[in-house]
Amino acid sequence: MELKQIKYFMEVAEREHVTEAALHLDIAQSAVSRQIFNLESELEVDLFIREGRSVRLTQVGRIFYEHMKNATMVIENARREVMEYLEPAKGTVHIGFPSSMAAFTMPMAISAFRRSYPDVKFNLSQGSYHQLIDKVVKGEVNMALLAPVPSKNEKIQGDILFSENIVALLPADHPLAGESAIDISDLKEDAFVMFPEGFILRDITFEACIKHGFKPNVSFEGEDIDAIKGLVSAGLGITLIPEITLVDSLPRDTVKLELHEPKMTRTVGVISSSERQLLPTEQRFYQFLKQFFTRLEGFRN
Incomplete structure (x- = not known):
């Protein structure tokens, strides 16, 4: 053979x-x-x-x-x-990430890394939370940015890089648009725009709503964070999304409101297989991510 x-x-x-x-x-x-x-x-x-x-x-x-x-x-x-091993500064990083990190978190990290290692290549794979875990386990990607970091999978190991707030995004003409912060229970009569079943952000939103006495009415679903923001911008519902996805600018005709009760956060981290070692270039990027976001959190605080 x-x-x-x-x-x-x-x-x-x-x-x-x-x-x-x-x-x-x-x-x-x-x-x-x-x-x-x-x-x-x-x-x-x-x-x-x-x-x-x-x-x-x-x-x-x-x-x-x-x-x-x-x-x-x-x-x-x-x-x-x-x-x-011969040239670790010219290798390839195979990494996955969810759509919520596509616009800011992932590009920011890669850009900063390439200032020191301009010849390193990246093979990027986008997917949902559970898809990315499965890809790392199967070796289809060697590492992934993920939120929250899984804690009960023996085939996965990971490090928390930072925590981020989840906020409400409402159409600009929403009755609560003038508030500075709201409770999640204030949204019980609203139509929600969400990720489909199987996406972790949907699970987080459902869990928070049910804990506060109501099941969210899902009017529209979208697999991409920009699609969800666009549907809110069109006045078709409200959504709860990571604040970092709004860091550059708010979609037109929308407002961002902090959640007072409950205060919703999620951990963001990097994972790899517990059964395989990362290759040298990927080891460098993994360690860089830990150091980079530690410094970034220090600046924020």
Whole structure:
């Protein structure tokens, strides 16, 4: 079994089409087909079911694919680790983050890091809270910025970087728009704009509302923080969001109000797998994040 065969097999399995795999690999289709045939002959099993020009994995093919996916990840990490030990200032950071950190937190941290390490590259992956934890566990990304930092997952380790306030964002013509601060119970008759189920900010909002005697009426949902702010700006509801997402400016026709009761905060941190070591460049960025936000919190205080 050769690495070339595994590479061709993975490409065909993911595209479910030999011709498309060959085009992406920039080699002849016959070369791909031959290597797949040789691999199946060596293993003495059929890895694919042929359906005209398309293919799909057999049951044993799916099992083999999952093992090879893990194997190629190990090989790639080993290659990267060797290269990064030689030149850690020119490696790549594979990191995930939620949409609430896309506009300010993530770009600010990367920009500051690249002042010292301008040649470091970043492979960025955006996702929801639970998606990011799953990606770190599976090794699809090696680290992630997350809020709040999970505390009950043995496969994850993390450090809290800072805490941030959650505030109410209301349309400018809302009856409470002139207040300086409000209680969450003041919003019980309002329509809420929220993230869909499975997003941690939705869970935080629901938990706070229910503790204060009501279930929020969700009128609209959006998977992106900017979409949610836009819906509030259009007067379609109110929302509770991290204050840091409003740091640059408020959306038009909206007001930001502090929450008096309850005082809502969430921890923001960085996580990695407890079962794998970060590669050298990623170790540098991890330590940088801890130092950078410690200094930033010192300035704020």
